[in-house]
Amino acid sequence: MSLTAESVWNNCLEFIKDNIQPQAYKTWFEPIIAVKLTENALSIQVPSKFFYEWLEEHYVKILKVALTKELGKNAKLVYIIKMENTYGNKQPFTEKIPSSNRTAVKSQDVDIPLNNKSPELRNPFVIPGIRNVKIESQLNPNYSFDNFLEGDSNRLARSAGLAVANKPGGTSFNPLLIFGGVGLGKTHLAHAIGVDIKDKYPEKTVLYISAEKFTQQYIDAIKKNNRNDFIHFYQIIDVLIIDDVQFLSGKSGTQDVFFHIFNHLHQNGKQVVLTSDKAPVDMQDIEQRLLSRFKWGLSAELQTPDFETRVSILKNKLYRDGVEMPEEIIDYVAKNIKTNVRELEGAIISLIAQSSFNKKEITLDLARIIVEKFVKNTKREVSIDYIQKVVSDYFQMDIDTLQSKTRKRHIVQARQLAMFFAKKFTKASLASIGSQIGKRDHATVLHACKTVDNLSSTDKQFRKYVEDITKKLSV
Structure with a gap:
């Protein structure tokens, strides 16, 4: 029987599937498409440069073994990267060829030069009239990687966040878009990235801002005829973190100015971190040129934490607050509040407060009463x-x-x-x-x-x- 690209790759997948974790297989191997087979070279298509780099860094050995079993010791693997833009070049163990589908969008970009470096630069974060260009990061130091517990639901996003914090602007995760439902830790992770960067690179200018506040600042800049100053201010940022970017939906003027700022930062090796309650593919009323840029880096989803992660979150919260609580009560709360981390922590705070104010011992009965009230007052999330x-x-x-x-x-x-x-x-x-x-x-x-x-x-x-x-x- 003659070999085809699909049959060779399917045999490789069978071997790989038996040797790695199911979640890793689903994330990193299911999206790959076998494209062609030429003698001993198998071409596979991967969704992005980040994807290819991750495979090269973490799965190069198992790919070699699987391919050698199928095509012999002279086997080669050719990556076809289907993406819109790429920066830098890192050679894989064989070779990487760009996809003919890649479109050169850089020529369409309009960039506003950074030519205003005087101390008169207007900082939208300070009171008008006060000459001060020092940029405060607006970060919350209480949000750190230490208290953002890792689980299956957030491993990819947390790992990417750590990589960005170690090398801002120097990874393929640019922009890093963290998305997921309410209360799953998007804002916490965004702050943690910024806090870690400030700790490792104190000379870097890091700024956290919500998309809502960014929009309001832009409206104020238009009113005061300061549009260029507004753009110049954001172009001097080394790490820009924008929370709830879906808020830009339908706001064409703000999207346009953010487009120019984003291009300038990205082309100058600055880091952009975004959070959203939706994946880029699900965002409504966001310009296509902006959505395409959101997809340049990595979109990492935060999912609802599983039972083990919920227990770890509760134990960590209690440890930080110096409170002891029986295991059965922790398990009960974790089993009955499943929707998100915010509600989970809210329930445990209510339990501690009730016990403290009413001088009651924390018992399973008290936990049942609190959880029942909490669940009743919380809008049920339909699965x-x-x-x-x-x-x-x-x-x-x-x-x-x-x-x-x-x-x-x-x-x-x-x-x-x-x-x-x-x-x-x-x-x-x-x-x-x-x-x-x-x-x-x-x-x-x-x-x-x-x-x-x-x-x-x-x-x-x-x-x-x-x-x-x-x-x-x-x-």
């Missing part, structure tokens, strides 16, 4: 699994049928509705929704959401499906 169950029950089918490959119209519609509601009721990325609902890709989920919107406005029966399921999910 993708729960949505699939509700939709399956509504159409009287099992979940396996809903997730199957069948093209029967009523099953396809049920699957599209599950995807639509997963996007509406959860913070999960399109890729994550597709993966959980029948292993589809993000484009399928996007198509499903558009189809549901269209049918809802044209088909009376379908509109009733949407209304009925919305009521069931909103209970």
